[in-house]
Amino acid sequence: MARMIRPLANLYEQLRRLPGVGSKTAMRLAYHVMDMPAEEVALLAQALTNAKQQIHYCKQCFNLTDAEVCEICNDTDRDRFTICVVEQPQDIAAMERSHGYRGLYHVLHGVLSPLDGIGPDNLRIRELFQRLQSESITEVILATNSNVEGEATATYLAQLLKPAGITVSRIAHGLPVGGELEYADEVTLSRALENRRII
Amino acid sequence: MARMIRPLANLYEQLRRLPGVGSKTAMRLAYHVMDMPAEEVALLAQALTNAKQQIHYCKQCFNLTDAEVCEICNDTDRDRFTICVVEQPQDIAAMERSHGYRGLYHVLHGVLSPLDGIGPDNLRIRELFQRLQSESITEVILATNSNVEGEATATYLAQLLKPAGITVSRIAHGLPVGGELEYADEVTLSRALENRRII
Numbered sequence: 001m002a003r004m005i006r007p008l009a010n011l012y013e014q015l016r017r018l019p020g021v022g023s024k025t026a027m028r029l030a031y032h033v034m035d036m037p038a039e040e041v042a043l044l045a046q047a048l049t050n051a052k053q054q055i056h057y058c059k060q061c062f063n064l065t066d067a068e069v070c071e072i073c074n075d076t077d078r079d080r081f082t083i084c085v086v087e088q089p090q091d092i093a094a095m096e097r098s099h100g101y102r103g104l105y106h107v108l109h110g111v112l113s114p115l116d117g118i119g120p121d122n123l124r125i126r127e128l129f130q131r132l133q134s135e136s137i138t139e140v141i142l143a144t145n146s147n148v149e150g151e152a153t154a155t156y157l158a159q160l161l162k163p164a165g166i167t168v169s170r171i172a173h174g175l176p177v178g179g180e181l182e183y184a185d186e187v188t189l190s191r192a193l194e195n196r197r198i199i
Numbered sequence: 200m201a202r203m204i205r206p207l208a209n210l211y212e213q214l215r216r217l218p219g220v221g222s223k224t225a226m227r228l229a230y231h232v233m234d235m236p237a238e239e240v241a242l243l244a245q246a247l248t249n250a251k252q253q254i255h256y257c258k259q260c261f262n263l264t265d266a267e268v269c270e271i272c273n274d275t276d277r278d279r280f281t282i283c284v285v286e287q288p289q290d291i292a293a294m295e296r297s298h299g300y301r302g303l304y305h306v307l308h309g310v311l312s313p314l315d316g317i318g319p320d321n322l323r324i325r326e327l328f329q330r331l332q333s334e335s336i337t338e339v340i341l342a343t344n345s346n347v348e349g350e351a352t353a354t355y356l357a358q359l360l361k362p363a364g365i366t367v368s369r370i371a372h373g374l375p376v377g378g379e380l381e382y383a384d385e386v387t388l389s390r391a392l393e394n395r396r397i398i
Contacts, residue, residue, distance in 0.1 A: 004292070005265050011250040014243045019231050020224065031289045032218050033250055034263060041251040044213045045244040051210040051232055052240040064233060066204050090230045093203070 008034070060131065062107040062124050064089045072096075072105060079103040084141040085128065085157065087111055087150065091143065103141075106131065111149040112156055120156070128157075132164060139167040146173050207233070259330070261306040261323050263288045271295075271304060278302040283340040284327065284356065286310055286349065290342065302340075305330065310348040311355055319355070327356075331363060338366040345372050 004012065008030055015026040033041055057063070058070035061083075065071070072078065072092070082103030086092055092105050108123040131137065140161055144150035154170055161168045174192035175184055184192070203211065207229055214225040232240055256262070257269035260282075264270070271277065271291070281302030285291055291304050307322040319325075330336065339360055343349035353369055360367045373391035374383055383391070 005254065005263060005270070007246075007250040007253045007265055008263060011246040014246040017239070017243075018228060020227070025219065027289070028219070029217060030250070031287070033247060034254060034288070036251070038251055040216070041247055044216075045247040047206075047210040047213040048232060048240055048244040048247075051206040051229070052235070052237055054206045055204065055233060064204060064207065066206055071204070088230070089233070090226070 057107075057109075061105045062089075062109060062127065063092050063105060077102075081136060081138045082141065083128070083131065083137050083139075084143050086143050087145060087153075095143070103139075108144070108153070111144055111153040113149050123153075125157070125160075129160075129164075132161075132166065137166060139169060141169050141171060143171045256306075256308075260304045261288075261308060261326065262291055262304060276301075280335060280337045281340065282327070282330065282336050282338075283342050285342050286344060286352075294342070302338075307343070307352070310343060310352040312348050322352075324356070324359075328359075328363075331360075331365065336365060338368060340368050340370060342370045 011033060012026050012030045015021055015029050016023060018026075021029070036044075054066045055064050056066075058065045058068075058073055060069055060073045063070040063072060067074070079102050083106050084095065084101060084103055085106045085108060086095070087108055087110065089107055092107065095101050095105070106124065106128050108125065108128075110118055110123050112118060112120065112123070128140075132140075140157075142154040142157055144153045158168045158170075172195055173188070174195055175181065175188065181189065210232060211225050211229045214220055214228050215222060217225075220228070253265045254263050255265075257264045257267075257272055259268055259272045262269040262271060266273075278301050282305050283294065283300060283302055284305045284307060285294070286307055286309065288306055291306065294300050294304070305323065305327050307324065307327075309317055309322050311317060311319065311322070327339075331339075339356075341353040341356055343352045357367045357369070371394055372387070373394055374380070374387065380388070
C-alpha cells in the first residue's frame with residue numbers, strides 16, 4: 001500500500017510502544033488482529049480497559065489489588081510481624097510462587113536512581129515508615145534486586161531502619177540452586193564465598 | 200499472590216493468545232499495562248477496536264481497506280491489465296515497499312492445504328475468475344510463497360487460468376540479491392540455476 005490505512009497504522013503505532021515489541025512484531029500483531037474474530041478483539045480490548053480501571057494499589061502495602069486492601073494484607077493467617085520490601089508488584093508474585101515466605105510485603109514502586117531523578121520521595125518509603133509506627137513489625141527483609149540501584153536502595157533503607165530498633169535483613173545472594181561453579185560469574189561467586197555459612 | 204487478581208489474570212490470558220507471546224512475555228506485558236498511564240491503555244484498547252471495526256476487505260481485490268474499494272484498486276494511475284495474486288494482505292505491503300509493481304492485486308486469504316481442510320472454495324479463487332470476466336486483464340502474476348502449499352496453489356491456478364487465454368507468470372526464485380553462493384541452501388541454488396537467463 002502506498003501508505004498503511006489509518007486504523008491499521010494507528011494500531012501498529014500503539015503496539016510498537018509496548019516493551020519488547022519491535023517494528024516487525026508490531027506489524028505481525030496488527031495483521032493478526034485483522035484475522036482475529038471480532039469478539040476476540042473485543043475481549044482483548046475489554047481486558048486491557050478493565051485491568052487498568054479495576055486494579056490499583058493496596059492502600060497498605062502498595063501491591064496491586066482490585067479491592068481496598070490486597071489479599072495478602074487481608075490474610076489473617078500470615079505473619080504480621082515481618083515486612084518484605086520489594087521493588088515491584090511482580091516481585092511479590094515471584095516470592096509467593098516460592099512458597100518460602102508467610103509475612104507481609106511493601107512495594108517501593110522503583111529504586112533509588114539519582115541519574116533518573118528518582119530519590120526517596122519518589123518511592124513508597126514514607127508509607128513504609130508510617131506502617132512501622134502503626135503496625136507491630138519486628139523485622140524488615142530487604143528484597144530489592146542485586147544490581148547497583150537495588151543494593152543502594154537496600155543500604156539506604158537499612159541505615160534509616162536500624163536506629164528504629166527493627167531487625168533489618170537482606171535476602172541472600174550466592175550460587176543459584178542447581179547452578180554450577182564453572183559457569184557462575186565472578187561477582188556471584190565472590191558473593192557466594194563471602195556469604196558462606198559454617199555447617 | 201496466592202492467586203493472580205482476576206482482571207490481571209484475564210488480561211494475561213488474552214495476551215497469551217497472541218502469536219509469539221509466551222507466558223513470560225504475556226506476564227511482562229500485563230504488568231507493563233498496570234504501569235502505563237490510563238489514557239495510553241485507553242488508546243491501545245481503542246486502536247484494537249477501531250482497527251477491527253473499520254477495516255474490512257476491498258470488494259474487488261480483498262486487500263484490507265477502510266473504504267469500499269482499496270486505495271490501489273481506486274488508483275487510476277495503475278496498470279489495470281495485470282493482477283498479482285498473493286496469499287495475504289501483508290504480501291501486498293511487501294510488494295508495494297519494493298516499488299517494483301504498478302498493477303492490481305488479488306488476495307487469496309490463504310493457500311490450498313488439503314491437510315488443514317482448505318480447498319479452492321475456502322480461498323478467493325471464484326472472485327478472481329469473476330474479475331477476469333469483468334475486467335480487461337491480460338496477465339496474472341502468481342506471487343504465492345515458495346513453500347509446498349504456495350507452489351501447489353500457483354500450479355493449481357495456472358492450470359485453471361491458462362485455458363482462459365491469459366498470460367500466467369510466476370515470480371522468480373533464485374539467490375537473494377546480496378546473498379552469497381556459499382551460504383545459499385541447495386534448493387534455492389538449484390532453482391537459481393534452472394532459472395538462469397542468457398545475458
